[in-house]
């Protein structure tokens with residue numbers, strides 16, 4: 001079965017001029033209260049959005065907040081798969097994404113029809129999918145994982161279990177290496193994390209010899225090999241706060257430096273450089289599509305909204321709930 005998620009609106013955002021002289025931050029706060037809305041933001045959002053959000057977190061935390069909120073409207077300041085996950089977990093709520101074009105190159109690297117044809121060749125395998133996938137991929141999945149729980153969820157399967165992991169080959173390779181598993185991997189990747197330059201990080205390390213290298217597991221293996229600590233965004237943040245070191249080279253999307261610096265004003269966080277210094281590839285261009293102006297219009301006009309076919313929700317919610325239950329059980 002070929003399934004597609006869809007939106008009833010044209011892709012994009014509401015390009016309605018913002019009234020002049022408006023205090024945007026206050027106006028967003030007023031609208032949020034008036035509409036009983038909650039603003040959830042990922043750590044890769046621009047600082048101003050993180051500062052105004054009710055909660056800022058990694059993919060796992062965003063899913064949990066979306067599942068448990070009493071708000072009528074969830075505004076997901078992140079990318080499309082995060083908003084979809086929120087809608088799947090809270091289908092009775094309205095879920096808004098300030099810019100519907102906020103996609104994810106990693107999710108896009110795994111088209112549902114190709115993935116379905118791939119897994120058909122391995123009917124006896126269990127399908128583990130990273131949360132960075134479309135709702136259609138989730139309907140083909142047995143259990144979803146995020147970078148916060150991938151290791152433990154993979155380890156919850158017997159050592160000789162036949163597993164397929166999609167879509168990130170870097171995260172998959174890393175989990176294989178630390179768990180001694182031999183999962184079959186889908187050949188997908190994130191354009192931001194693949195861009196970090198090993199050579200430039202090593203040069204930076206010469207400049208800052210005491211700095212610890214922190215890396216997200218979506219980075220390529222040569223970068224992961226020299227990293228002092230590898231974890232999800234929230235894992236890296238906690239580590240930086242708890243460490244008694246003062247300097248860190250950070251190999252993940254640079255939006256995370258906002259929260260790192262805010263929580264640790266006495267520490268120095270240095271963004272790891274991308275290969276191509278003519279492009280800001282350590283910024284996720286999709287994440288940065290959301291702006292305060294789009295957030296304001298999104299709350300005011302309650303658009304763009306995420307719509308997903310009920311049948312897709314019915315199937316996609318199962319592997320997400322399995323992840324939430326397993327995470328709870330594993331104390332994550």
Ligand code: 13P
Pocket residue numbers: 057058059060132146147148190216218231232233234
């Ligand atoms: P986290 O779940 O670690 O926040 O990662 C999400 C993501 O998109 C990383 O690129």
Ligand code: SF4
Pocket residue numbers: 079103104105106107132190191192193218253284285286287
């Ligand atoms: Fe997707 Fe990469 Fe952006 Fe994360 S940083 S949302 S994986 S494109």
